Amino acid sequence: MKQFFSVxxxxxxxxxxxxxxxxxxxxxxxxxxxxRKTLGLVFLNxxxxxxxxxxxxxxxxxMDVMVMNMDKEGWALxxxxxxxxxxxxxxxxxxxxxxxxQYCDILGLRSFPKLQDRDxxxxxxxxxxxxxxxxxxxxxxxxxxxxPLQSLTDLITIRECWQDAERRPKVILAWAPHIKALPQAVPxxxxxxxxxxxxxxxxxxxxxxPNGYALAEEFTRGATVTSSLDEALHDADFVxxxxxxxxxxxxxxxxxxxxxxxxxxxxxxxxxxKVMHCLPVRRDLELxxxxxxxxxxxxxxEAGNRVWAAQAVLKxxxxxxxSAS
Ligand code: CP
Numbered sequence: 001m002k003q004f005f006s007v008x009x010x011x012x013x014x015x016x017x018x019x020x021x022x023x024x025x026x027x028x029x030x031x032x033x034x035x036r037k038t039l040g041l042v043f044l045n046x047x048x049x050x051x052x053x054x055x056x057x058x059x060x061x062x063m064d065v066m067v068m069n070m071d072k073e074g075w076a077l078x079x080x081x082x083x084x085x086x087x088x089x090x091x092x093x094x095x096x097x098x099x100x101x102q103y104c105d106i107l108g109l110r111s112f113p114k115l116q117d118r119d120x121x122x123x124x125x126x127x128x129x130x131x132x133x134x135x136x137x138x139x140x141x142x143x144x145x146x147x148p149l150q151s152l153t154d155l156i157t158i159r160e161c162w163q164d165a166e167r168r169p170k171v172i173l174a175w176a177p178h179i180k181a182l183p184q185a186v187p188x189x190x191x192x193x194x195x196x197x198x199x200x201x202x203x204x205x206x207x208x209x210p211n212g213y214a215l216a217e218e219f220t221r222g223a224t225v226t227s228s229l230d231e232a233l234h235d236a237d238f239v240x241x242x243x244x245x246x247x248x249x250x251x252x253x254x255x256x257x258x259x260x261x262x263x264x265x266x267x268x269x270x271x272x273x274k275v276m277h278c279l280p281v282r283r284d285l286e287l288x289x290x291x292x293x294x295x296x297x298x299x300x301x302e303a304g305n306r307v308w309a310a311q312a313v314l315k316x317x318x319x320x321x322x323s324a325s
Contacts, residue, residue: 001316003131004139006146006189007196009022013155020156020312024305025107027060033318034063040104041067043139044077045112049279050149053306054108054286060311061139061318066104079126091127101134106317111181113144115251121145122216126287137317147185149261150278151193152177152309157302158203158238161274168204169237170271174229175209177256178243188219195222208232212254229260236270241277241287263288267296274298 010016039058041051051067060067068074077096078089085092100107109130113121116156121144133299140148140310142195162169173190187207194205199222206224207215214225226232241262246252261284267273275297283289291297295313 001313001320003137004148004313004317005127005131005143006140006148007151007192009148010152010159010202010319013193013197014202016316017156017159019315020152020305020308021160022154023060023311023315024308027046027307029061029313030315030318031062033315033322034061036064037062037318037321038064038103039106039314040100041065041106042100043067043069043110043141044071045110047110047141049303050110053303054139054149054314056143056307056309057310057314059154060307061314063106063314063318068100077116077134079129093126094133097130097133098135101136104134104136105321106137106139107134108137108139108141109143110141111143113185113251115181115183115245118250118298120248126184134264135185137225137321139313139317142185144183145185146189146192147278148189148193149306149309150186151189152313153302153305154190154240154276154278154320155193155197155202156305156309157276157298160305161298161301162237168202170206170235171203171238172206172208172232172236173223173240174232174262175260176241176243176262177258177260178253178282178286179273181245181251181253182243184244184247187242188215188258190240190242192219195220198222205300206232206236210255210257210260210281210311212248214248215244216247228268229262229266233266233269233273236273239270239273239275241269241275243286261286261288262291264290264294265292267291272296276302295318 075090
């Protein structure tokens, strides 16, 4: 693996999930692989889980880790080409990424969308420039359109909680209300990974959202899509709860309809479904406290599995680096 930006960077989902679960069973099985290698984690936005789990994964592999909170501690970045930098930006991404590439062997980058210009966000311009100019392998810690470490984690969690070899689990992605306009990165990515998992025979996948919240088609090909939460919940085995803002009316909120919030009553329609959320979650707005605190919630186990997703990806990239050297 040379980079980790989307599901397209993975050859076989089930092999990568197997490897992550093997690492979970034996965290230090490859502890010398990253010796004398440095991971740089660059954040342009806040993080709890991604920051800590990726650091822990790197430490399990014997790597050194440097963290840069670029939004607070770095120079203001210019990403446009051909502009005279006589405004507020101080350093161009061409130099900044190239310099970080001199200090590190692998870089992770988190960069959220601005949610103002869809074409700009979906071009992933900043991320692609960072990959180009750093000249070393880059891992997405969440980009404008995707959050692949989260999605790999989610697939790992589904695999370890599903014991029935006779049938595939019914997995649903359920839109939830929120008062802030949130990116589509997590649901895009979850959908992209679940569509691929469905194609590989691992799950059956349905998306439920109110009208006006359709995700971009490139992420949802193969999914069943409905505007009825109750219809989707029927016989569901896993419910992945997440808010996102409109893709069509880009970055806008059309509805904060509380009837889309999953609570214990709604959950009874399912096949005793396990409930997932990437976190952070707004209690009793996005997801009811009685679900979060109940036995069907997987959110803490899911967050714990972020370590094994990151470790499996870092291990693959380190192996590639060693084979190339
Ligand atoms: N789920 C997730 O990526 O959490 P953080 O934003 O806290 O890293």
